[in-house]
Amino acid sequence: MPAKKKSNPKAEPVEPVLPVPSPEPAMPPVPPVPTNPPQTIAPGDERTWGMLAHLSTLLNLVTGFGGPIAALIIYLVYKERSRFVAYHALQAMVFQLIWWFGGGVLIGLMWAIVGALSAIIIGIVLIPVAACITPILALMPVGALIYGIVGAVKTNQGQDFKYWLVGDWARGTLSGQ
Numbered sequence: 001m002p003a004k005k006k007s008n009p010k011a012e013p014v015e016p017v018l019p020v021p022s023p024e025p026a027m028p029p030v031p032p033v034p035t036n037p038p039q040t041i042a043p044g045d046e047r048t049w050g051m052l053a054h055l056s057t058l059l060n061l062v063t064g065f066g067g068p069i070a071a072l073i074i075y076l077v078y079k080e081r082s083r084f085v086a087y088h089a090l091q092a093m094v095f096q097l098i099w100w101f102g103g104g105v106l107i108g109l110m111w112a113i114v115g116a117l118s119a120i121i122i123g124i125v126l127i128p129v130a131a132c133i134t135p136i137l138a139l140m141p142v143g144a145l146i147y148g149i150v151g152a153v154k155t156n157q158g159q160d161f162k163y164w165l166v167g168d169w170a171r172g173t174l175s176g177q
Helices: 043-062 066-078 083-117 121-156 167-175
Strands: none
Touching: 043 066, 043 083, 043 121, 066 083, 083 121, 083 167
């Protein structure tokens, strides 16, 4: 029988020897994520979406306010993909805001002034003038509708169409000037 070893209580405890981990292989560097260039669209599709941006003015006949919203949506969707579509959608939206809502504000403001002045004689005299001016101001949206259709046709033909006063501003905004 083998002899048993007596343990020495004063001896230092022996720590278990742990195996040394082998160094892990170095991870290869992560390649940079390629940035995808914005998707471009075909020229025929550009003309179609530019035309639809101009024709969004027809939504104003049904909803009263849907045209600028539709033009804004077209602008936001295509602003990175096509400068042509972005340009036509931006100018269509601004033009509609000015002519459709601007005409309504002018008519409302004119009748508010006439109503406020009717407390005195001047307002009563202005009622016929306001009644004559109202139909002229009411034609502003009709003119905008016709102008939008002309813009849609020219855009669909691939011509560079710009609204009066709005087109240069939109082009400068998109080019960063």
